[in-house]
Amino acid sequence: MPTATNDGLSLSYEIDGPADGEPVVLVQGLGTGRWMWRRQREALADEYRVVLPDNRGTGRSDAPDGPYTIPQMAADLEAVLADAGIDRAHVVGASMGGMIAQRYAVEYDRAAGLGLLCTTHGGPDAVPVPEETRAEMFAEPEDADERERIKRRMRPSVSDSLYEDRPALVEWIVDRRLEQNADDAAREAQAAGVMAFDASDELEELELPTLVLHGDADRVVPVENARLLDEGLPESRLELLEGGHHLFFVEEAEWVNDRLAAFLQTNPLDGAVEGGGADDTRENVVAGDAREDVESGGAGDAREDVDAAAENPVSDA
Numbered sequence: 001m002p003t004a005t006n007d008g009l010s011l012s013y014e015i016d017g018p019a020d021g022e023p024v025v026l027v028q029g030l031g032t033g034r035w036m037w038r039r040q041r042e043a044l045a046d047e048y049r050v051v052l053p054d055n056r057g058t059g060r061s062d063a064p065d066g067p068y069t070i071p072q073m074a075a076d077l078e079a080v081l082a083d084a085g086i087d088r089a090h091v092v093g094a095s096m097g098g099m100i101a102q103r104y105a106v107e108y109d110r111a112a113g114l115g116l117l118c119t120t121h122g123g124p125d126a127v128p129v130p131e132e133t134r135a136e137m138f139a140e141p142e143d144a145d146e147r148e149r150i151k152r153r154m155r156p157s158v159s160d161s162l163y164e165d166r167p168a169l170v171e172w173i174v175d176r177r178l179e180q181n182a183d184d185a186a187r188e189a190q191a192a193g194v195m196a197f198d199a200s201d202e203l204e205e206l207e208l209p210t211l212v213l214h215g216d217a218d219r220v221v222p223v224e225n226a227r228l229l230d231e232g233l234p235e236s237r238l239e240l241l242e243g244g245h246h247l248f249f250v251e252e253a254e255w256v257n258d259r260l261a262a263f264l265q266t267n268p269l270d271g272a273v274e275g276g277g278a279d280d281t282r283e284n285v286v287a288g289d290a291r292e293d294v295e296s297g298g299a300g301d302a303r304e305d306v307d308a309a310a311e312n313p314v315s316d317a
Contacts, residue, residue, distance in 0.1 A: 001060065004083035006076045012060035013053040013080045017045035022269050023086045025051040027077065029095030029118075030194060031187035033059045033180020035173075036094070039253030040260065048264065051089070053080045055100070057186030066189020070096075070197045073190075074103040081110050088112045088269050092260065094249060095119055095221060096190060102199045105206050113267045114210040115260060118218055118246050120225035121232060123198035127222040137220070150174050156219045157246040173250070203232035209267040210236040213259060215244020215252075237263070 004011045014034065024044055026037040034052045044050050054061035056068060056076055077100060081089060090113045093101035098119025105111040120126045129137075133156040144152060151163070151174060163170055182190060210233050214226035223240060230238035239259055241248050249256040 002083065003060075004076075004079040006079035007072075009056055009062040009064060009076070011053060011056065011062070011076050011080055013051060013084070015084060016041055016050045016052070017048050019049065021047055021049035022264070023051055023081075023084075023089035024048045024264065025053070025077070025081065025086075025089050025091045027053065027091065027093035027097030027100050028055060028058070029093075029097050030190050031058065031182040032095075033176060035176030035180055036247070036250060040092075040249065040257060043253075043257040043261065044264075048090075049086075051080070051084060051086065053077060054180075055097075055182075055190065057182045057190055059180045063182065063186040063189075066185065067192030068189045069193045070099050070103045071107065073100045073193065074107055077104050078108050078110070086110065090115065090264060090267075090269070093117065093119065095246065096194050099194065099197045099199070102203075102206065103197075105208065106199065106202050111208065112269050113208055113263070114206065115213070115263065116210060116229060117213045117249055117256070118215065118221050118226075119229070120221050121198070121200045121203055121229055122194075123200035125200055125228065127224040127228075129220055130222070133219050146178065147174050150177050154247075159217075159243070159245050159251060162251060169250075200228075200232065203229070204234060207234050209263070211259065211263040212236050212238045213241070213249075213256060214238075215241045215246065215248040217243050218246045218248075220246040 001012055001014060004013065026034075026040060028034060028036050034054065037052060041050050041052065053076070055073055057063040057066075061076075077091075087110060089110055091101045091104060091111045092115030093099070094117040096119075098116040099122065101111070101114055101116060102119075102121065105114055136156050137153050140149075151170065154173070154177075181187075212226050212229050212233070214221075214223050216223045226238060226240065230236045241252060241255055244252060244255075
């Protein structure tokens with residue numbers, strides 16, 4: 001597994017897909033390992049060169065003492081792309097990863113397009129994480145073992161029905177979290193960066209195609225943050241998944257994958273495709289029949305595939 005170096009830290013990353021494919025970088029959220037992008041990786045790696053870095057404190061990357069900052073983690077990403085020899089890339093980030101993507105696009109010149117999932121521009125105008133959600137996500141239940149503690153902590157991030165309807169997927173997520181996620185100290189260090197992040201005054205600088213995806217039932221990063229991003233970004237397209245929660249890219253992966261694929265095809269790195277980047281198609285789309293799409297389209301099959309992961313897992317280690 002390749003490693004890059006930034007400020008004396010070793011930063012691990014993976015690359016999947018054809019060597020001549022357009023690079024797509026997938027940046028994960030708070031304390032979370034590369035596992036969270038499993039379905040997007042599978043959907044994109046046939047055509048695109050998919051880069052999956054471990055944020056500092058996560059996976060096989062070094063975990064220095066905190067606190068960390070979002071600019072530090074953006075600099076880590078720059079070190080990874082430089083080490084991989086990538087000059088231009090689509091940068092897709094979820095939650096904290098979306099913050100890293102924004103800061104990266106402001107500070108560095110390799111980003112050709114952005115995908116911002118379940119994230120915020122931060123600052124005083126952003127809608128904060130509800131206090132009850134924060135308390136649940138950082139709870140330390142005394143009567144729970146490690147697996148149960150993970151399940152309780154992630155409840156605000158997923159639909160209420162997930163635990164009953166898709167238990168194999170829940171167990172798969174817990175297994176991956178145990179293998180790859182940041183420990184408590186590194187998670188707190190990353191959280192400090194999230195709390196301090198503010199790109200609200202710099203959004204107008206991001207003059208590049210940007211896809212904003214969000215679930216309108218997100219209890220971690222309220223959906224109003226997606227609307228604020230869309231209002232502030234010069235070349236954005238906003239799509240909302242009705243009933244989608246914070247980990248909507250895991251629960252409803254096909255919906256997300258379809259929109260990412262369409263965005264990437266419409267906004268190639270060489271700009272050769274006519275018919276509109278995000279600036280030509282700026283609009284707000286609420287997926288009112290997303291559930292029909294999910295149940296009648298490929299997402300239903302995707303659910304079966306993901307739920308089968310417990311029996312036939314794909315290694316992300």
